[in-house]
Structure formats: structure tokens, C-alpha cells
Amino acid sequence: xxxxxxxxxxxxxxxxxxxxxxxxxxxxxxxxxxxxxxxxxxxxxxxxxxxxxxxxxxxxxxxxxxxxxxxxxxxxxxxxxxxxxxxxxxxxxxxxxxxxxxxxxxxxxxxxxxxxxxxxxxxxxxxxxxxxxxxxxxxxxxxxxxxxxxxxxxxxxxxxxxxxxxxxxxxxxxxxxxxxxxxxxxxxxxxxxxxxxxxxxxxxxxxxxxxxxxxxxxxxxxxxxxxxxxxxxxxxxxxxxxxxxxxxxxxxxxxxxxxxxxxxxxxxxxxxxxxxxxxxxxxxxxxxxxxxxxxxxxxxxxxxxxxxxxxxxxxxxxxxxxxxxxxxxxxxxxxxxxxxxxxxxxxxxxxxxxxxxxxxxxxxxxxxxxxxxxxxxxxxxxxxxxxxxxxxxxxxxxxxxxxxxxxxxxxxxxxxxxxxxxxxxxxxxxxxxxxxxxxxxxxxxxxxxxxxxxxxxxxxxxxxxxxxxxxxxxxxxxxxxxxxxxxxxxxxxxxxxxxxxxxxxxxxxxxxxxxxxxxxxxxxxxxxxxxxxxxxxxxxxxxxxxxxxxxxxxxxxxxxxxxxxxxxxxxxxxxxxxxxxxxxxxxxxxxxxxxxxxxxxxxxxxxxxxxxxxxxxxxxxxxxxxxxxxxxxxxxxxxxxxxxxxxxxxxxxxxxx
Numbered sequence: 211x212x213x214x215x216x217x218x219x220x221x222x223x224x225x226x227x228x229x230x231x232x233x234x235x236x237x238x239x240x241x242x243x244x245x246x247x248x249x250x251x252x253x254x255x256x257x258x259x260x261x262x263x264x265x266x267x268x269x270x271x272x273x274x275x276x277x278x279x280x281x282x283x284x285x286x287x288x289x290x291x292x293x294x295x296x297x298x299x300x301x302x303x304x305x306x307x308x309x310x311x312x313x314x315x316x317x318x319x320x321x322x323x324x325x326x327x328x329x330x331x332x333x334x335x336x337x338x339x340x341x342x343x344x345x346x347x348x349x350x351x352x353x354x355x356x357x358x359x360x361x362x363x364x365x366x367x368x369x370x371x372x373x374x375x376x377x378x379x380x381x382x383x384x385x386x387x388x389x390x391x392x393x394x395x396x397x398x399x400x401x402x403x404x405x406x407x408x409x410x411x412x413x414x415x416x417x418x419x420x421x422x423x424x425x426x427x428x429x430x431x432x433x434x435x436x437x438x439x440x441x442x443x444x445x446x447x448x449x450x451x452x453x454x455x456x457x458x459x460x461x462x463x464x465x466x467x468x469x470x471x472x473x474x475x476x477x478x479x480x481x482x483x484x485x486x487x488x489x490x491x492x493x494x495x496x497x498x499x500x501x502x503x504x505x506x507x508x509x510x511x512x513x514x515x516x517x518x519x520x521x522x523x524x525x526x527x528x529x530x531x532x533x534x535x536x537x538x539x540x541x542x543x544x545x546x547x548x549x550x551x552x553x554x555x556x557x558x559x560x561x562x563x564x565x566x567x568x569x570x571x572x573x574x575x576x577x578x579x580x581x582x583x584x585x586x587x588x589x590x591x592x593x594x595x596x597x598x599x600x601x602x603x604x605x606x607x608x609x610x611x612x613x614x615x616x617x618x619x620x621x622x623x624x625x626x627x628x629x630x631x632x633x634x635x636x637x638x639x640x641x642x643x644x645x646x647x648x649x650x651x652x653x654x655x656x657x658x659x660x661x662x663x664x665x666x667x668x669x670x671x672x673x674x675x676x677x678x679x680x681x682x683x684x685x686x687x688x689x690x691x692x693x694x695x696x697x698x699x700x701x702x703x704x705x706x707x708x709x710x711x712x713x714x715x716x717x718x719x720x721x722x723x724x725x726x727x728x729x730x731x732x733x734x735x736x737x738x739x740x741x742x743x744x745x746x747x748x749x750x751x752x753x754x755x756x757x758x759x760x761x762x763x764x765x766x767x768x769x770x771x772x773x774x775x776x777x778x779x780x781x782x783x784x785x786x787x788x789x790x791x792x793x794x795x796x797x798x799x800x801x802x803x804x805x806x807x808x809x810x811x812x813x814x815x816x817x818x819x820x821x822x823x824x825x826x827x828x829x830x831x832x833x834x835x836x837x838x839x840x841x842x843x844x845x846x847x848x849x850x851x852x853x854x855x856x857x858x859x860x861x862x863x864x865x866x867x
Contacts, residue, residue, distance in 0.1 A: 239279040240546045242538040245301035246282045247312035247322065249289040253441050253475040254314055254337050256513070257524045259284070260506045262311065265531035268498070278538045278546065280531075283307055287318060294318035295325060299562070302329050306550030308570055309334060309534060309578075316340030317385050323348035329552050331568040332575040336530040337523055339468060342389040345595025350571065352578055353596045354530035355523075358390040358438070360599045361467055361485050362397035364619040365436055368464065368483065368604065370401045371625050371637065374652035376432040377403055380447065382439040383410035390438050390466070406432055413443055420450040428454060431653045431709040434462040441475040448478055457481070459644030460654060467602070471521035473611060474514065480609040481643035487522050488601040488618060488629070489587050498528070498586060516611055522587070526597075529585035533592075537577035545570035601629055606640050616640055653709050661711040664699075665725060665734040666691045668718035678739050680716055689714045691738070698757045699738045712736075726750050800825045 246262060249255040266280055283305050285297035294313045301307040302325075309332045313319050319338035326333040327350040334352045335343075341359045345351050369377050377398055381387035387410070395405050407430075409423055424447075427435075437444060444465070451457050463482045470484035478484075489495065503518040510517075552566030568574075582591045591598050601620040605613035616638035618629035627636040642650055666680040666689075678693040691714045703710050715734060717725055722741050729737050730750030743753045804825045816824075 239277055241281050242278050242309075242541070242546070243281050243283055243305065243307045243550060244534055244538075245298070245305070245307040245310040245312075246284045247287050247294055247297050247301075247310060247318070248284070248314045250286040252289060252314065253472050253517070254523050255286075256510050256517075257506070257521075258312070258314070258336070258527045260502065260509045261524045261527040262531050264502065264505055265528040266535060269532050269535045276535075276539055278541070280535050280538055282311075287313055289315065289318075291318050291321050295321050298322040298325055302326070302331055302552050302565070302568070304551070307331070308538075308550055308568065309574055311336070311530060311534065313338070315386065316343050316389070319343050319351070320348070320385070323351035325562065325565070326350045328562075329565045329568055330571040331552070332571055332578055334530050334534060334578060336526040340386050340389045341393060342385050350575055351595065352575065352592060354533060354590075354592070355526045356467065356487055356597055356599060358466065358468070359393040361602060362390070362393040363621075364485055364602045364604075364625075365394060365464060365466075366397035366401045366403060367619055367625050369398060369403045369434065371635070372462075372649055372652070374434045374462065374650075375403055376406055376653060377434045377436060378407060378409060378427060378432050379405065379436045379438065380409045380411065381437075382443055383412050386440065387438055394436065394438075406430070411439065411443060411447070413440065415443065415446065417446060417450055417453075420446055421454050424450055424454050424456055428456055433460055433650060433654060434464070434652045436464045436466070437469065438466045439469070441469060441472045444469050444476045444478070448476070452479060457643045459642065459646040459648075460650050461643045462650050462652060463643065467522060470605060470613070471523050473521070473607070473613065474517035474519050477516070477611060478607050479643065480607060480645065481641055482607040483640070484605045484607060484613065485602045485619075486605055486613070487587065488603040489522075489525060495586055525585070525587035529587050529590045532583065532585060533578055533581045533590060536581045536583060537574060540577040540581075541570060541573060545573050604637065606638075608641070661713045662735040663715045664712050665717040665728065665737040665739075666696070666714050667720070667722075667725070667739050668716040674740070680714060682716060689716060695738055695740055695757075702754075714738075723747070797826070800827075 246258075248258045250259055262282060266282065270276060270279065283301060285301065287294035287297055295318075298310060298313075301310060310322065310326060311334055313322050313335070314337050316338040319333070319335045320343040323333050323335075323343055327348045330350060332350050332352060333348075334354055336354045338353065339355050339358045341357050343351065344353065344357070365377075369375075379391055379394055381391055391408060398405055407427075409427060411420060411423065437447060439447065448457070451461075451463070457463070457479050463478075465476075465478060465482055465484045467485050467487060469476050469478070470486040473484075499520045502520050502524065506518045507513060507515070548569040552568055554566040579592050579595055582589070584590070588600055589598075599621065601618050603615050604617045604619060604625070606616050608614055617625055617627050617636070619625050620629060623629065623631050623634050625637060626632075626634045627638060639647065640649075641647060667678060668680050668682075670678060676693060678691070678695045680689065680691045682689050703712070712735075717728070717734070717737070720728070722739070723746075725734075725737050725739070726741065726747045727750055728734050737751075741747070741753075743756070747753075804821065808821060
């Protein structure tokens with residue numbers, strides 16, 4: 211009996227041990243295959259081949275109990291569109307991928323995104339920044355990077371801030387470069403900045419061809435250039451710019467974020483201005499950057515240390531890998547148990563027309579688009595399938611190839627020193643090309659432009675020479691002008707945001723009407739003189755705003771308004787001559803009344819002294835009160851300044867008779 215009890219105890223302990231062991235060992239994670247298409251030999255490709263595996267290792271180190279494991283299936287497209295499409299077909303139809311990371315270029319992404327949309331399989335790109343491909347044109351395409359169009363407003367704001375009114379874009383003549391230019395032109399035009407011409411360079415352009423294109427632009431007046439190319443071409447452009455002297459003082463070079471994120475591969479000269487997405491500096495980011503630099507140099511033995519800098523492409527690739535890993539965890543058990551790859555295909559692996567459909571692709575895409583987390587590059591969130599636009603940091607390239615922040619740009623505050631409204635409209639000090647700290651004007655006098663012929667009257671009297679004067683040197687035949695009008699004209703020319711070459715031409719013995727007609731018929735391009743604006747002259751030319759105001763002014767002596775001596779202020783306008791006229795008027799009134807009334811009115815008779823007194827008394831007293839004398843004649847009543855009671859009654863008696 212004791213033996214049976216001991217045996218049962220051993221069996222119970224063995225069962226408990228087996229149960230505890232099975233609970234301590236988690237179930238094997240479900241594998242989710244994700245394709246990875248990249249040009250392994252390009253700068254971005256080298257960054258991605260180091261970043262993607264490292265990002266997934268960090269993810270599963272942070273979440274060791276994740277129920278799924280993303281397995282990367284790498285393919286090297288070599289930068290070829292056909293190779294990228296072939297790799298995508300193999301991933302979808304043969305290798306069972308449920309999503310694709312990449313491809314690298316926008317042209318490859320556009321082709322692969324069309325195939326993936328047909329197969330309903332998500333494509334997440336971390337480097338296709340061209341606006342030509344977007345979720346709006348390919349429903350199963352998600353961009354885990356910033357679109358190039360998002361930085362157009364920031365570049366336009368820079369041009370406005372520094373007062374540059376003409377900007378020339380230099381771009382790569384392919385889908386990557388050409389798709390960005392319309393957005394840049396629209397943004398510049400909205401800020402009233404002109405784009406006088408554009409420079410498109412082939413990707414395989416040689417040094418001599420690039421130098422010739424730059425020399426053609428050097429003969430014009432614009433000195434502000436926006437460079438938007440791949441790193442390989444940008445390096446050639448900067449080398450040609452140095453050789454042609456276009457990296458000297460007075461020039462402005464702005465590079466887009468695609469080049470700022472690859473400074474180690476571009477090696478731009480000092481003084482270049484760049485844009486890069488703003489990334490908050492955190493302890494986690496500093497640690498990842500340090501590990502990433504060591505791993506990059508280990509993976510690419512021939513790389514230079516300057517290239518081992520974790521820029522925007524590395525941050526986007528890192529966060530894209532985490533987003534796919536997060537989304538894979540949110541797939542349902544039904545999605546994970548469904549057949550990988552495509553189902554329902556009618557043809558072979560290379561039959562594009564007969565592609566099948568992914569059973570988990572739609573849910574995988576929804577999970578990716580709704581994933582939010584704090585990534586290395588900041589908050590990761592896709593808005594309408596694209597990475598939300600953060601703040602851009604404006605950087606200045608130093609002589610050691612490093613960048614120095616001088617400000618920020620956001621949609622809310624525009625340009626600012628510290629990214630806030632308090633420092634809005636301010637930027638830090640800039641070192642420009644040529645080691646200059648003076649802000650370039652953005653233009654110079656063009657070497658190929660025709661000078662404007664500005665007519666100036668030659669023969670003026672000595673009294674008018676301070677206004678306008680023209681002299682011709684008989685030895686050199688050089689014409690110079692001076693005077694107030696000339697100073698106003700030249701001051702206005704200096705304020706223009708572009709060069710205006712001109713020369714003064716003598717218009718001797720020519721009336722101003724003829725001078726205006728000469729400008730109208732093209733003999734002269736303009737005229738500078740004290741020309742009066744008239745309606746007839748306006749039919750031939752356009753006048754500028756008058757530089758001297760024409761108005762009537764009155765000088766009034768300032769008086770102390772607090773004075774209380776204003777009792778007789780109403781007498782101030784009455785001068786002595788007005789008093790004399792008033793007195794004469796009343797004397798005349800009294801005389802007229804006396805002349806009419808003294809024959810028929812007894813009150814106006816008597817001695818001469820009495821009649822003179824009545825005349826004076828009647829004339830002056832009329833001003834203040836009615837008289838006791840009764841007027842007999844209606845003529846007397848109407849000759850008085852205003853009627854009295856007696857005169858009105860007399861008028862009524864007369865009217866009733």
C-alpha cells in the first residue's frame with residue numbers, strides 16, 4: 211500500500227513538472243515575411259541594409275514576448291526599375307511576402323506600388339520622396355518618409371526672409387527632380403518670388419557639361435540656386451561650382467532635405483544652406499546613433515567615417531521597420547493563418563495580368579496606417595498614408611562638412627530662431643559662400659543684358675541745375691547726371707530686388723512734350739527730369755509716383771488753449787478794413803432811408819443838424835434794435851438790413867391796398 215502511494219506521488223510530481231515546463235516555454239512566434247527591395251550599392255541602400263535589420267533586432271529586444279516575428283527577405287534591384295518589379299513579383303508569388311519595404315527610388319516605387327495595389331499587398335517606402343507617387347495614386351502604397359513637396363513652402367519662406375526675389379532651381383532631369391519643381395515654383399510664386407529659368411541636369415552629366423550649364427547661369431543676374439538632385443550628381447555640381455567660381459561671395463546655394471540627410475556622400479562646400487526634418491535629441495537617439503555608426507562601418511568597410519552619420523533616411527528606415535513590426539502584431543489569427551503571398555492567380559509567377567490577391571494585405575495596410583508610436587525621428591503617424599509633416603530645421607554647412615542649426619520652419623510659426631512664436635521671423639547668424647557674413651543680395655549686374663537708355667535734359671538754366679544736371683566728358687564721352695531728381699531715381703533703383711543696368715543719354719534742346727513722345731515711341735527707355743504729369747502726356751508714357759507732394763498747406767501759430775482770455779475772440783477775424791466797410795455800409799443805409807423819407811415823413815424833417823443826427827443814429831442803430839420812427843415809404847422798408855415791426859406792418863398795409 212505504501213508502495214502504491216509513493217508511485218502515485220512520483221507520477222503527480224512528474225506531471226506538475228511537465229506542466230510547469232510547458233508554461234515556462236512560450237509558444238513559437240508566428241513568422242511574418244516582409245520583402246525588402248533596395249539598391250544595395252547606393253548611399254541610401256547602404257544605409258538601409260544596416261538600419262532595417264538593426265531596427266528589428268532592437269524591436270524584439272524591447273518586446274521579447276511579441277507573438278510574431280518579422281522576417282526580412284532582401285532583394286537588390288541595382289537601381290533598375292525592371293529588376294525592382296521582378297523582385298516584387300517573386301516576393302509576392304513565390305516567397306510568400308505579406309508586405310514590402312521599399313523600393314528605394316520613386317520610379318521603382320511607382321511601378322512596384324501599381325503591382326502591389328493590383329495584388330492588394332502593402333508597400334511601405336522609407337526613401338521614395340517624389341510627389342509623383344503617393345497613396346492617392348496607389349491605394350496600397352504608404353510613405354514612411356516626407357514628401358519633397360512638404361519643403362517647398364520652407365524654401366519660399368527662406369527666400370522671402372532674406373529678400374531674394376529671384377530663385378533658380380537646379381534639379382535632376384528625371385522623375386525624382388522634375389516632380390518637385392512645380393511645387394517649388396508654386397510656393398515661390400505665392401511669395402512673389404520669380405523663377406526666371408530652370409536648369410535640368412541629366413543624372414549621368416559629366417563635369418564639363420555641368421560647368422557649361424553653370425557658366426550660362428553665371429552670365430545672368432540671379433545668384434540664388436536651389437539644388438535638388440541625387441547625391442552622386444550633387445557632388446559633381448558642387449565640384450563644378452567651385453571650379454567656375456560660383457561658390458564665392460555673393461552666391462547662395464540651398465539644398466533640399468534629400469541632400470542634407472546624406473552630407474557625408476555629398477560633401478558640400480562651406481556656406482550652403484540646407485533643410486532637414488527636425489528630430490528631437492533624446493538619450494535613446496544618441497545611443498542608437500552610436501551603435502549604428504559602429505555597425506555601418508562594420509557592414510561597409512570601404513565607407514568613410516563622414517558617411518557613418520545617421521541622417522533622415524536612416525531614421526525613416528528605422529521607424530518604418532518598427533511600424534511594420536507593430537502592425538504585424540495587430541494582425542488577427544485568421545490573417546496570420548491565411549496562406550502567405552497571393553491566392554487566386556491565373557498565370558505563372560511572372561504573369562502580371564493574372565496576379566492573385568493577398569488575403570491579409572488589406573488588414574495589414576490598415577494596421578500600418580493606424581500605427582502610432584514615438585520613433586527615433588519623432589512621433590510616427592501616417593496621415594492619409596503619408597508621414598505627417600514635422601518642423602524643418604534650417605542648417606548652415608560648415609567647413610568641416612558638419613551642419614549647424616540656425617533656425618526652424620513650421621506651418622504654424624513659419625521661420626523662427628527657436629521654433630516658437632517669440633522668435634518668429636528670426637534666424638541665427640549665417641556663414642555664406644566665400645566665408646562671408648554679409649547677406650547676399652541674390653543678384654548682380656548681368657554681363658549679357660542690354661542697358662536701359664535713360665534720357666536726361668541736357669540744357670538747363672543755372673537755377674535748375676540743383677534739380678537736374680547732365681554733363682558729358684569730352685575726353686571719354688561718358689555721360690554723368692546729378693541733381694535732386696537723379697538722386698531720387700538712383701535711390702529707387704538701389705531698392706529694387708534685381709539688377710537694373712542703365713545709362714544716361716543726353717536729350718539736348720528737346721521740349722518735355724517731345725521728350726515724353728520719344729520715350730513713348732521707343733527712342734528712349736525712360737526719362738528722368740522734373741516732368742509735370744498731364745493727361746496728354748499720360749497717353750504716351752507711364753509716370754511714377756510723384757516724388758514731391760502737391761498740396762496747399764496753412765501755417766497756424768500754436769496758441770495756449772488753456773488761456774481764459776477768449777471773451778472777445780469773435781472780434782479777431784474783423785480787421786480794420788472790414789470795420790471801415792461795415793461803417794460805410796451803415797452810413798450808406800442811413801443816407802438812403804433819409805433821402806427817401808425826409809420829404810414825406812415828418813420825423814425825418816427839421817434843422818440840418820437834427821437831420822444829420824437822425825441819419826447817423828438811424829444807420830448805426832439799425833444793427834441792434836428797431837427804431838421808433840415810422841417809415842412811410844415801402845422803398846425805405848426794403849432798403850434796411852432786416853425788417854422791423856413798423857416796416858412789416860407798413861408792408862402789410864401796402865399789400866392790402
